[in-house]
Amino acid sequence: MTALVHETDPVEGYLAALAAAVHGPAKARTRMLAEIRDGLEDAVSAQGSIPRHHAAARALRGFGTVEEVAASCQLELTIAQTRHTSRALALTVPFLLACWYLIRTAGPSGDGQVPRVAQLVAAHLTGAATIAAVLAAAALAATGTLARWLPTPPGLPRVVAWTSTSTGAAMAVATIALLAASPSSANWPLVVLAGLFTAVSHAMVAGSARACRECARLTC
Known part of the structure; x- marks a missing residue:
């Protein structure tokens, strides 16, 4: 029909x-x-x-023509997707940093708290996650309030796309490491909770990153 x-x-x-x-x-x-x-x-x-x-x-x-109108529409949709992906990072990363901070500051497994491997994973991913959060905030500003006075940087969607892709991959690694380390931890509820929240965050960020890569590809 x-x-x-x-x-x-x-x-x-x-x-x-x-x-x-x-x-x-x-x-x-x-x-x-x-x-x-x-x-x-x-x-x-x-x-x-x-x-x-x-x-x-x-x-x-x-x-x-469809091609002419699609090019104009895609540019606007790419900016919208960039904001959507940046928002996903901005909402999830701060909570992850808080969880990972608790793991890093808890005592190691020898003191009956958190396995050393979980602490190392949290420590190594904190820097990357912090950079992603800062970029997300900058991207939201550049495509929001600042866009009234300044043009949106043409490469911003691609930068956000690949930064969120890298962050999503790091979240997947952290999920596996944290859940694997939880059985040997006396404070296993904290490690499991951090692992589960990291997994949920990965699902949110990875899907949005994939869509952002596609939009960036079509805009270039």
């Missing part, structure tokens, strides 16, 4: 092709396509009482 509608209605066919060509956060993408649909319908209505098929064809000729 959907294919039939697209074959008989040029507007729906145009929107379907545009939807397939752009990538970004679901809400932003849906809202953008709805606005374009409204604009096209207004343009079709402005053609007068001629048959819809001919009115739609005229409206589409004046609107631009």
Whole structure:
């Protein structure tokens, strides 16, 4: 039924092709396509009482090709995805740093607290996570308030994409190390909790990073 509608209605066919060509956060993408649909319908209505098929064809000729409109839309969606990914980092990393700080400052396994391997993992990943958090905050500022006065750096989406990818990979390593070390820890609830929270954070960041890489690739 959907294919039939697209074959008989040029507007729906145009929107379907545009939807397939752009990538970004679901809400932003849906809202953008709805606005374009409204604009096209207004343009079709402005053609007068001629048959819809001919009115739609005229409206589409004046609107631009799918490739032209997709390029403009993708730039906006890439910025939206960059903010989405930066927000995921900004929300998860501070809690991870707090968990890892508790592990680092707890006594080693010889004192009945936390295995040394868990402390080493937390210590080595803290620096990378801190850099990611700072970058996330800077990216949110650059694509938010500062964007009113300064252009968004063209390479920012790619930097955020690969920084979040690296951070997500580090989170996966930390999850495995922490959960593996938990059985030998007298304070195992703390280690398990940190491992589980790191796993959840990895799922959030890794998925958003993958989408950000795709958006950055399409924008370049």
